[in-house]
Amino acid sequence: MSISLQDAFNKSTYQLPGHGKRNVQVLKDAFENIDGQLDSDIYGTGKIIEAFQDKMAAFLGKEKAVFFPSGTMAQQIAMRIWCDEKELQKVAYHPLSHLEIHEEDGLKELHNIKTVLLADETRVIELDDVVSMEEEVACLLLELPQREIGGQLPSYETLEEISKHCRKNGIKLHLDGARLLEVLPYYEKTASEVCELFDSVYLSFYKGIGGIAGAILAGEATFIAKSKVWKRRYGGDLISLYPYIISADHFFNQKSKKMPVYYENAKELAVFFNSCHHVSTLPAIPVSNMFHVQFPHSKEEIEPILVEVIRETGVGIINHLKATGESSCYFEVSIGDRYQEVPKEAVKNAFLQLDRLMKNKFSF
Template sequence: MPITEQDKERILSQCKRFLAMHYPRSPREVLHDLTEFADPEAKADRYGGGELITSFEEEIAHLLGKEAAVFMPSGTMCQPIALRIWCERKGRKRVAYHPTCHLEIHEHDAYQRLHGLERVLLGAEQHLFTLEDLKSVPEALGALLIELPQREIGGQLPSWEELVEITSWARERGIATHLDGARLWECKPFYQREYAEIAGLFDSVYVSFYKVLDGIAGAVLAGPADVIAEARIWQRRQGGNLISLYPYVLSARQGMQKHLGRIDEYCAKAREIAAALSDLPQIEILPNPPQTNMLHLFLRGDRERLVDAAWRVAEETQTVLFRMLTPTLVPQYSKFELSIGSASLEIPTEEIVPLFRRVFELAE
């Protein structure tokens, strides 16, 4: 019989090991941890003011080598605001980015409907865009957005030399450069450079706190002081200047302390897992080797049977490998995104291949 949603909930509640990211926590556990973490003397922020939030903004601005920073509820708010400001200053409405940019596929055209921007797509969906792709754009651009790493194609990164060439070319032509750094924290091992040096190639940068850092929610936009001051006004206009954001700020700060120092471990584990799974003929990996803590695994076989088998393996071993698969353009393959975190480190790499072998065995 197929695994039902009720079965999944029961199996998940019994599982003790998780291949992806961190161990799941209930809201009660998250809030309990924050209570233990918070300074008993700390006072709530109020409409973006107060020591708790301003000190964190200053800390992130310093880490990224920028003059100022503002904490917002989401990157979906940060990025269009930054792009609007840059485009208005340049007197051009066009923003160039990769076809799988978050603004393009996840935000319901907010850049256009809320901010009146126009987009130019660079390159093909399946690959990183290049300097030649950028040079081929006939229209004058106000801003260039680069995502590091490019999530939808497995967390791929351009080389440092390519990144310098692209941003330098844009800067020489008066095009503002903005970094979608939703997963910037995971790029440091690949580039072997400090965050400030990476962010230094860009006029502004956005970073997230709820992914590898495991925060509740929240993001920071960092850049020149006058740009951030203007961004605060737009934050207010869009309803993002909440009376208090301290649960998100505390959670972000806790995540920084807990996970930022372990990024090297997470990325190394991703490479280990990729190397081990490369021996299985039913699996293809992108990119291989992984460039961050992320990789996309392409599994050959019937998608529904593979998902069902993964849940049965979870029931047998109390180990969650994956919960769903996404169809691909190649009918024989489906895929899932694997991001490595603290829970991933607890599963010995030599045990992972037999678990996947069992999935394919059950799916036959």
């Protein structure tokens, strides 16, 4: 009886990607040292939420910030505010933006906002794409890193030029910074230095940080005041959000300082993948803690090979594989705490086995 890639991964001794299993222990760890008598937040007010919002505003270099239960809610609201301000219901972003492919057209259906897609699906937005826009827009959204194409990034100089162009031409610039912390080591900048180039910023607390859920939206005070009104309209002011806030704060404090380590580990792991027959990474050298691993063969051909490597070595390389065509597939790697827990000899052995099996299967 064949075993699935997910089952093989679950039974492996070591796992390369991520921080660990997402279970109730995540919440227990966050609350371990919390005073049970601490007052909860109530409908967006209270010390526990206000202190965290102030902390994040300062970290991102913005006047104010507001905590949202989801990034989807936060970013749709940001787009709506900027469109209303300019009285122009049109924004621009990458064709593979989260808003375009993962939100069931929420921006269009809920707000009647039209979108302009910049660049093609294989690369990031460059200055020429912005300068040559034929349509006027209220806001340009940039995602750093661009997840769906392996976490690619524009150069920092490009960001500066795009920011300068937008400010000169009255275009608001919004940062989809779900994984902002993960790109800071590559840019060698602080969060506030990057965010200074943008009018509004979104940061996630469950992706690289590893919290339960939740997001921060930051910007000028008037922008955040409007976003709080929209948060209430969206039903985002739950009676209490403290489980999300406490976990966000706990894991932010724990993980944000580790991003340079995750980045170096991702570059190291990419070398292992690229050393294997018919295996390549995108980008070839990662620019954050994430990248894609690509195979010029079908999912049906590659999955049994990965399962065999995991079963032979005990090293869980990945738990999923996505077809991109009849003869191509890939998976996404995001490095967190687990990679450093795997003995280097075990890692080397896993990739020697992967290389051997790929050569045996595809050397012709």
